Amino acid sequence: MSLNVAQIREQFPILHRQVHGKPLVYLDNAATTQKPQAVINALTDYYTQCNANVHRGAHYLSDEATRRYEAARKTVAEYINASRQEEVIWTSGTTEGINLVANGVAQRLKTGDEVLVTEMEHHANLVTWQQACKRSGATLKVVPINEDGSLNTEQFHALLSENTAFVSMPHISNALGTINPIKELTAAAKAKDALVMIDGAQGVAHGAIDVQDIGCDFYAFSGHKVFGPTGIGVLWGCYEVLKDWPIWLVGGEMIATVSYQDATWGELPNRLEAGTPNIAGAIGLAAAINWLRQYDAADILAHETALLARATQLAEQTDGLTIVGHAAKKIGVLSFILDGAHPADIGFLLDKQGIAIRTGDHCAQPLMKRLNVPGTARASFSIYNTLDEVEMLFEGIKKARLMLA
Amino acid sequence: MNLPSTDEIIDDLEFLDDWEQRYQYIIDLGKALPGLPESQHKEEYLVRGCQSNVWLISEEKDGKLLLHVDSDAVIVQGLLTLVMAAYHNKTPEQILAFDIDHYFAQLDLENHITPTRGNGLRAIVGKIQQLAKQSQA
Ligand SMILES: Cc1ncc(COP(=O)(O)O)c(C=O)c1O
Numbered sequence: 001m002s003l004n005v006a007q008i009r010e011q012f013p014i015l016h017r018q019v020h021g022k023p024l025v026y027l028d029n030a031a032t033t034q035k036p037q038a039v040i041n042a043l044t045d046y047y048t049q050c051n052a053n054v055h056r057g058a059h060y061l062s063d064e065a066t067r068r069y070e071a072a073r074k075t076v077a078e079y080i081n082a083s084r085q086e087e088v089i090w091t092s093g094t095t096e097g098i099n100l101v102a103n104g105v106a107q108r109l110k111t112g113d114e115v116l117v118t119e120m121e122h123h124a125n126l127v128t129w130q131q132a133c134k135r136s137g138a139t140l141k142v143v144p145i146n147e148d149g150s151l152n153t154e155q156f157h158a159l160l161s162e163n164t165a166f167v168s169m170p171h172i173s174n175a176l177g178t179i180n181p182i183k184e185l186t187a188a189a190k191a192k193d194a195l196v197m198i199d200g201a202q203g204v205a206h207g208a209i210d211v212q213d214i215g216c217d218f219y220a221f222s223g224h225k226v227f228g229p230t231g232i233g234v235l236w237g238c239y240e241v242l243k244d245w246p247i248w249l250v251g252g253e254m255i256a257t258v259s260y261q262d263a264t265w266g267e268l269p270n271r272l273e274a275g276t277p278n279i280a281g282a283i284g285l286a287a288a289i290n291w292l293r294q295y296d297a298a299d300i301l302a303h304e305t306a307l308l309a310r311a312t313q314l315a316e317q318t319d320g321l322t323i324v325g326h327a328a329k330k331i332g333v334l335s336f337i338l339d340g341a342h343p344a345d346i347g348f349l350l351d352k353q354g355i356a357i358r359t360g361d362h363c364a365q366p367l368m369k370r371l372n373v374p375g376t377a378r379a380s381f382s383i384y385n386t387l388d389e390v391e392m393l394f395e396g397i398k399k400a401r402l403m404l405a
Numbered sequence: 406m407n408l409p410s411t412d413e414i415i416d417d418l419e420f421l422d423d424w425e426q427r428y429q430y431i432i433d434l435g436k437a438l439p440g441l442p443e444s445q446h447k448e449e450y451l452v453r454g455c456q457s458n459v460w461l462i463s464e465e466k467d468g469k470l471l472l473h474v475d476s477d478a479v480i481v482q483g484l485l486t487l488v489m490a491a492y493h494n495k496t497p498e499q500i501l502a503f504d505i506d507h508y509f510a511q512l513d514l515e516n517h518i519t520p521t522r523g524n525g526l527r528a529i530v531g532k533i534q535q536l537a538k539q540s541q542a
Contacts, residue, residue, distance in 0.1 A: 343456075345478050
């Protein structure tokens with residue numbers, strides 16, 4: 001069965017609005033995805049029917065809110081195939097998840113230790129490790145990419161050593177769309193006794209994740225990139241690693257006992273979740289996952305593959321257009337530059353035609369420098385985009401070029 | 406460069422009502438901007454925007470401020486030309502008396518000059534006004 005995209009679009013109210021008097025063509029999905037009515041309803045319903053603080057009230061609503069909130073954790077745990085629910089830590093997003101882990105790693109690193117990241121990092125998975133290394137005296141090693149934007153796996157293996165304490169890499173690159181062979185690379189890193197983290201911000205948007213199959217220690221993602229609300233994210237960590245992970249924020253919820261001079265910490269997941277959590281966000285994210293799960297993963301993949309294939313074909317037929325990143329394995333992203341046109345001009349003239357893309361460095365300044373481009377224009381696709389929209393993108397690019405010529 | 410006056414620009418844009426014609430006009434202005442040689446694209450002149458960069462060099466001559474600007478994006482170059490029409494070769498008093506927000510509103514381009522727009526235009530305007538204040542002092 002193939003995906004009924006028209007039926008999917010019906011469920012996204014925002015896709016029916018106009019911008020600059022034109023129907024919206026939303027191709028900025030790598031930045032954030034739109035929300036289906038099911039997610040909007042879950043948020044409204046929570047605040048209309050159920051709002052209360054969790055884990056502490058001795059009343060009806062608090063019990064119900066707690067039940068829904070913990071059920072959301074279970075939904076996420078199942079979706080990513082965590083072996084235990086306590087492995088799912090709520091965060092505000094990918095960035096916080098990586099910071100939580102980097103903060104713990106920094107406390108354990110010593111001079112001579114090495115941390116491995118890649119040249120294709122989003123700043124969230126670079127600055128965190130760079131600063132953790134600076135604080136601890138460890139060395140940051142950066143695995144290069146190949147000219148096509150794929151990871152240089154030979155160099156990855158070459159840079160791994162007995163000194164490698166930690167490896168963090170993206171599942172999928174937000175700037176290039178490259179899918180990394182994370183399972184194979186994780187196995188190689190684990191063979192050297194390194195801990196492995198996957199930045200799953202883009203990975204989670206393009207198909208079900210199986211953290212046990214990947215074999216990593218940590219996997220972080222953001223709810224807003226998978227049709228859920230902003231302000232909620234997930235850090236998954238393997239129980240054995242997470243259970244005595246250095247505490248992060250301290251305060252309510254995460255303690256066991258407190259005296260004026262001392263405190264002891266609670267159990268997972270609470271010990272890493274200080275303060276009142278984003279209850280509505282967690283429930284909204286679970287609604288997003290439940291919404292997504294009704295579709296067949298293979299159908300989604302086939303649809304997204306077709307969108308990118310058509311976009312790539314049209315891009316290759318466009319004179320003076322250079323695709324940035326054409327790894328054999330990629331998804332969701334067409335990054336490009338045009339001769340004689342700054343990405344900002346392209347983005348602006350597309351916007352006027354109702355087409356939303358992103359332009360700039362995509363929070364990956366070192367990568368742009370490495371690729372020797374000032375930035376790119378990036379169209380990124382999701383489940384609700386159509387082949388017609390891909391055609392409209394290229395009509396839009398044609399018009400922009402004419403105006404800039 | 407023969408800069409149009411602000412009044413000419415206001416007149417011109419008033420006649421262009423669809424967005425394509427308006428932005429074509431701005432793009433054409435941008436292309437006519439002499440800009441700066443690559444060698445002058447120095448860090449000290451740079452005003453970083455999150456989408457595009459802008460460079461500004463100024464000098465004072467006969468009590469007037471001479472401004473030289475450039476951007477890596479042509480639409481921003483065009484918008485800079487609109488700013489130059491207001492500020493280039495003017496006395497500090499003229500610069501400080503000019504209501505730039507009202508001018509951009511008249512051009513129906515006020516969204517370009519809001520602080521949230523990452524094109525560096527607002528920062529340039531602020532910088533020019535500051536230069537004018539300094540040379541008055
Ligand atoms: C690869 C990657 N990592 C990390 C992030 C950061 O995600 P967030 O801003 O939701 O924390 C993003 C978001 O753009 C991303 O694409």
